[in-house]
Amino acid sequence: MNILKFLTAGSVDDGKSTLIGRLLYDSGAILVDQLEALQRSNRKNDDGTIDLAILTDGLKAEREQGITIDVAYKYFQTDKRKFIIADTPGHIQYTRNMVTGASNAGLAIILIDARKGVIEQTVRHSFLVSLLGLPQVVVCVNKMDMVDYEEEVFNKIVSDYKGLAVKVGLKNVAYIPVSALKGDNIVHSSERMPWFSGSSLLPYLETVEIPADNLTEHARFPVQWVIRPQTEELHDYRGYAGRVSSGSFRVNDKVTVLPSGFTSTISKIELLDSEPEAALSGMSVTIHLEDEIDISRGDTLVSAKNKPQVSQQIEADLCWMDTKPLDTSHTYFLQHNSKVTRCRIKEILHKVNINTLEEEFDEEFKLNDIGRIVIKTADPLAFDLYQYNKANGGAILIDSRTNVTVGALMFRANAE
Amino acid sequence: MKQLDYLDELEAEAIHILREVAGQFEKSALLFSGGKDSITLVRLAEKAFRPGKFPFPLVHIDTGHNFEETIIYRDNMIKRLGEKLIVGYVQDDIDAGRVVEQKGKNASRNQLQTVTLLNTIAKHQFDACIGGARRDEEKARAKERIFSVRDEFGQWDPKRQRPELWNIYNGKIHKGENVRVFPISNWTELDVWNYIRREKIELPTIYFAHERNVITRNGQLMAASPFLNMDDEDVVERRNVRFRTVGDMTCTAAVESYAFEIDDIIDEISASRVSERGARMDDKVSEAAMEDRKKGGYF
Numbered sequence: 131m132n133i134l135k136f137l138t139a140g141s142v143d144d145g146k147s148t149l150i151g152r153l154l155y156d157s158g159a160i161l162v163d164q165l166e167a168l169q170r171s172n173r174k175n176d177d178g179t180i181d182l183a184i185l186t187d188g189l190k191a192e193r194e195q196g197i198t199i200d201v202a203y204k205y206f207q208t209d210k211r212k213f214i215i216a217d218t219p220g221h222i223q224y225t226r227n228m229v230t231g232a233s234n235a236g237l238a239i240i241l242i243d244a245r246k247g248v249i250e251q252t253v254r255h256s257f258l259v260s261l262l263g264l265p266q267v268v269v270c271v272n273k274m275d276m277v278d279y280e281e282e283v284f285n286k287i288v289s290d291y292k293g294l295a296v297k298v299g300l301k302n303v304a305y306i307p308v309s310a311l312k313g314d315n316i317v318h319s320s321e322r323m324p325w326f327s328g329s330s331l332l333p334y335l336e337t338v339e340i341p342a343d344n345l346t347e348h349a350r351f352p353v354q355w356v357i358r359p360q361t362e363e364l365h366d367y368r369g370y371a372g373r374v375s376s377g378s379f380r381v382n383d384k385v386t387v388l389p390s391g392f393t394s395t396i397s398k399i400e401l402l403d404s405e406p407e408a409a410l411s412g413m414s415v416t417i418h419l420e421d422e423i424d425i426s427r428g429d430t431l432v433s434a435k436n437k438p439q440v441s442q443q444i445e446a447d448l449c450w451m452d453t454k455p456l457d458t459s460h461t462y463f464l465q466h467n468s469k470v471t472r473c474r475i476k477e478i479l480h481k482v483n484i485n486t487l488e489e490e491f492d493e494e495f496k497l498n499d500i501g502r503i504v505i506k507t508a509d510p511l512a513f514d515l516y517q518y519n520k521a522n523g524g525a526i527l528i529d530s531r532t533n534v535t536v537g538a539l540m541f542r543a544n545a546e
Numbered sequence: 547m548k549q550l551d552y553l554d555e556l557e558a559e560a561i562h563i564l565r566e567v568a569g570q571f572e573k574s575a576l577l578f579s580g581g582k583d584s585i586t587l588v589r590l591a592e593k594a595f596r597p598g599k600f601p602f603p604l605v606h607i608d609t610g611h612n613f614e615e616t617i618i619y620r621d622n623m624i625k626r627l628g629e630k631l632i633v634g635y636v637q638d639d640i641d642a643g644r645v646v647e648q649k650g651k652n653a654s655r656n657q658l659q660t661v662t663l664l665n666t667i668a669k670h671q672f673d674a675c676i677g678g679a680r681r682d683e684e685k686a687r688a689k690e691r692i693f694s695v696r697d698e699f700g701q702w703d704p705k706r707q708r709p710e711l712w713n714i715y716n717g718k719i720h721k722g723e724n725v726r727v728f729p730i731s732n733w734t735e736l737d738v739w740n741y742i743r744r745e746k747i748e749l750p751t752i753y754f755a756h757e758r759n760v761i762t763r764n765g766q767l768m769a770a771s772p773f774l775n776m777d778d779e780d781v782v783e784r785r786n787v788r789f790r791t792v793g794d795m796t797c798t799a800a801v802e803s804y805a806f807e808i809d810d811i812i813d814e815i816s817a818s819r820v821s822e823r824g825a826r827m828d829d830k831v832s833e834a835a836m837e838d839r840k841k842g843g844y845f
Binding site: 132212227367371372427451467525526528535 | 549550551552554555556557558559561562565566568569592593594595596597598599601681682685688689708709710711712713714716718719720731732734736737
């Protein structure tokens, strides 16, 4: 059994919380005491049924204001798969939360209100999903009950969305007409939409194959920690601890250490008491090399046959996440996997109006702004382009004055 | 590329997080409660750092109202690991007048341990504390980051959390602040049990069904003990029970159970219709109980 992490994009008005509540409720993920807490809370739908949206809006601050203020994670499982939902709010001021949620997801559910169709918010969400490189999208046309379950309404929205998908560059898109409130096409096929022959949402999520990055050759292993017990019996022990971010490593593979460029051969792969022959993408292991090389945290072991680029000047997409605007005269920290270095934004190339998708030029990069910049780093970075290798193509910016994470970077080209 | 099995993926993620703590902080600690989640963390730390030593001590906040089985387990485990244990005693804070013991029938030291925790962090100047909290436990936890920054008063501000992207964790802090780190954030209760079974991890005996004297209070079974304020209305019964979480004896309720083996427990949980924190009196105070306690520095 594996895990599918997905993101839900849409606003409270689109019935997003109800949709998630419905998935949890109908799949049996809600337990008796949580249900009691629900019933105690006095929030009911007009027809007296429980308001399932309460299951997702957790914090007191949110209940008071009736909004969702942050990314919330929800867990459920069926016989076929485990699911992690990143529930992100749809309000414009929370672009940063959606970018955060999307960074770890393999699939996005984009909710569209059947009465409203493709609106500005849909454009925004779809652009962000594409920017973050999510391989699979499901468009749920919700509130079908409010449009008499009309097939034409659904078809019109599908056709509009297809145009948008081409524009933002989304390739794998599925479409499902649903009513989260009434439970149509969520877990069970709806009798009220016999014209829809596709799969309901949950069976779809259970079986969808997430298009994998084809990165077998892109073996990358950022070193997090060097294990050196320095005891009498383990005097010469030196293991490099980390997690394979992409590709795979095998014993006897030739590897290059970046940025130094030294080359060696893997002599052993360890995980506590076991010695696997291979370390696959996503595995946390300890790697031993035949030669004694000076390697420390922040270095990356890579396949000697397929190396990433090494550069101090990179063109990247930037999503700004702080209330204080970007200051091009300031030196920020850049964190790329286990590597931290100082950096400066050398040039703002353009910004993107995420409602119209037009490029604009503007000196100021404010909260939730997205655009293309050129960054200059103090130390060389061993990176891949985000569009080919997400795991080694993304980085965060940290304000050295506040220590807060202020930006997300997606490397797009070597600018050296 | 083939996706990892879910337990392998969760394990790899947790090991990665533990190694980030080692790489990013000067003085970290692993908070050990004696419960199954922190026991799982210890196994993950062995996977992350062996054959080296842990880059942090284990810290236990001792309310003094422990299940004896937990303390025996803790001491045996420390002996086996050969790692350092630091104990912060709630009793010390009571004796020093820094906290006042609750009165009445439902008195518990659960609330008081926040003070002892914060004092222990301050005394040892820990910059990162690793805990076994999971996001599936409770609504406020569902919104907390894996690296969760606390101010110098230990407070969590849900509105000022740092965005956490990909698997890059920003552990930069100012002096006086510290970070709470939750490596098993993405695990569910069932995942923890399945992992314990797979790894053949030994647990304190109170997790398994046993006979015990209990009283029924607010509809829940509480272990009869000298720490529980009892009166004539409380009827002590002998029942077959086990505990789903292990906290202070005055706030951890038992469930009636005949699950003597780990397989029985996994069957029981798979079929269970009461969530794990449903057996915690401390969450029932109000709907926002956990959120309020977290803001105040609770784990």
